[in-house]
Amino acid sequence: MRRAALVVLLAACEPGYGYQARLRDPADRPIEGATLAIACSAERGFASSAMVKHTDVVGRASSISIGAWQPDCDLFIAKPGYRTQRLRAIDLCLGERHCSKVFDLDLVMEPE
Numbered sequence: 001m002r003r004a005a006l007v008v009l010l011a012a013c014e015p016g017y018g019y020q021a022r023l024r025d026p027a028d029r030p031i032e033g034a035t036l037a038i039a040c041s042a043e044r045g046f047a048s049s050a051m052v053k054h055t056d057v058v059g060r061a062s063s064i065s066i067g068a069w070q071p072d073c074d075l076f077i078a079k080p081g082y083r084t085q086r087l088r089a090i091d092l093c094l095g096e097r098h099c100s101k102v103f104d105l106d107l108v109m110e111p112e
Contacts, residue, residue: 015100018064019075022106023055030059031109034079041072068098082109
């Protein structure tokens with residue numbers, strides 16, 4: 001029991017990274033079922049289903065993890081019928097090589 005409490009306490013002190021996103025179309029309607037995925041370079045060998053999320057009926061999705069954005073990791077947003085968006089971590093972090101931030105994103109997806 002003490003060990004579990006210690007793990008929770010330490011995790012609360014760790015920096016986090018990720019996003020909270022709202023997706024909508026140009027008419028301000030929520031986009032349900034869009035895929036948001038954090039993907040890193042092949043050299044990192046990073047693959048995790050925890051980093052793939054789908055928007056709900058109000059167009060919202062979020063992913064928050066312990067650690068920091070890595071410069072070779074990007075956020076991809078895709079849905080059939082819309083242009084895929086790529087947000088580069090290095091751009092989100094304003095040039096910082098590693099940043100512990102949770103971004104609040106309000107994005108308009110353009111139809112193809």
